[in-house]
Amino acid sequence: MDCRVSIISGGYGEAAVLRILAQQPQTLNMEALGIRFQTLDIINNAVNQNKGIVINTGPTGSGKTTTLYSILNQLNKKDVKIITLEDPIEYSLGGVMQTQIDKEGGYTFANALKSLMRQNPNIIMIGEIRDAETAQTALEAALTGHLVLSTVHANSAAGAMVRLAELGIDRSILANALNCSIGQRLVRRLCPACKKEQQPDEALMQKVKTVLDGIDPSAKITLPDKFVFFASVGCPACGGIGYKGRLGLFEAIPANNEVRKLIQDTKALDAEIETLAAKAGFISIELDGILKALSGDTSAKRVIFATHRSDLKTAEASLADIEKRINKLQKDFGYTRVNEEGAYQAALEEYVEAKTFYWLTNKQPLKKIPNIKLEAQSYLGGLCDLCGELVRQAINAAANHDYQTVKKNNQLINDILAELINFDMTGYLRTKYDQARQHLRKMEEVNYQISLK
Ligand SMILES: [Zn+2]
Known part of the structure; x- marks a missing residue:
């Protein structure tokens, strides 16, 4: 069992907090989480730089932090110094210096980040960027030879770029510091023991077709000749729910020169960034989901629901x-x-x-x-x-x-x-x-x- 102990000395003695941590799950691996196709290449390329920032975004509970952990897990090697700032620490990662934010004690993301820079880390993971000060400090770190991983609350990879820009930070700094922006959702994984073939109804099929029609040839996606979808049933193996475990739907936009130019344009909207990315074979969360429904991992209905839930x-x-x-x-x-x-x-x-x-x-x-x-x-x-x-x-x-x-x-x-x-x-x-x-x-x-x- 892993346990994190934090001791703070006060005027009348010490206060200790013990936190029991979840064991690192087997699935702290990008592919196991559901990152596939060229999205995996984009992310791998972005996190194998020795500087720059990689942002992950999605609604609350979409597994953003777990994805960052799986990236850290891959980068966690001897001679690589990784420091995290988390609120709260969710998993314990061996060999990583994990620190817990304590807002009341003045240990905020922004303050913590400034003091941790003195430790000379190679990689810094910041649980969440919520304010301009944290964003500014994170970007400065990213520009001065550190790889920074963090999350922001937004709906899409492109939306995250706009959200960061709107925090009031210098757009040219953001454009220069950004390696890539990731977006994700979580859907239920169909129980392999009981899922059954089922064609979606006409309205759903229409939505699926619209998404598939938007695939750019450069995405290098081969669609099956016949579209087969699956639906949940329920059996003893899944406790009658029809689903077992969860699966991430992902999208990633690398910050190439054109994207950087758009970020610096104060009028740029997320739709424009997406249009630009689409030309480079961008696989959206929705498309990723439909492809996963076609491979029988989840149902098309779940995908449409998950991608439009917050809409x-x-x-x-x-x-x-x-x-x-x-x-x-x-x-x-x-x-x-x-x-x-x-x-x-x-x-x-x-x-x-x-x-x-x-x-x-x-x-x-x-x-x-x-x-x-x-x-x-x-x-x-x-x-x-x-x-x-x-x-x-x-x-x-x-x-x-x-x-x-x-x-x-x-x-x-x-x-x-x-x-x-x-x-x-x-x-x-x-x-x-x-x-x-x-x-x-x-x-x-x-x-x-x-x-x-
Ligand atoms: Zn089942």
């Missing part, structure tokens, strides 16, 4: 689009007639599930859906399915140590079930209600597992 505008737009279609169907065929169609009813339930889930994730209360005429059965059935979605979200959250969401979703499912019992849940709705109760049981299991930790 609320997309969710809003697609809900509005569905609403338009529902109203058109009702108008064209008559409300009674469309409701006789099983496929229509199923679609409406799915719509209710998506709409209510959207409300909940945006901290809005459940209410009557405005401007859409629907039967009570569709709404109630959709609420039952919503419980399943909340469980899935909670499992994801638990994997990311976000126990608050787990607790919140547990409460939500309890509340929804308590409300549903007030309705006439017989016949078809009885089946849906029983499914919702199973979701609650699964939810409580997740909660219980967490309480054991």
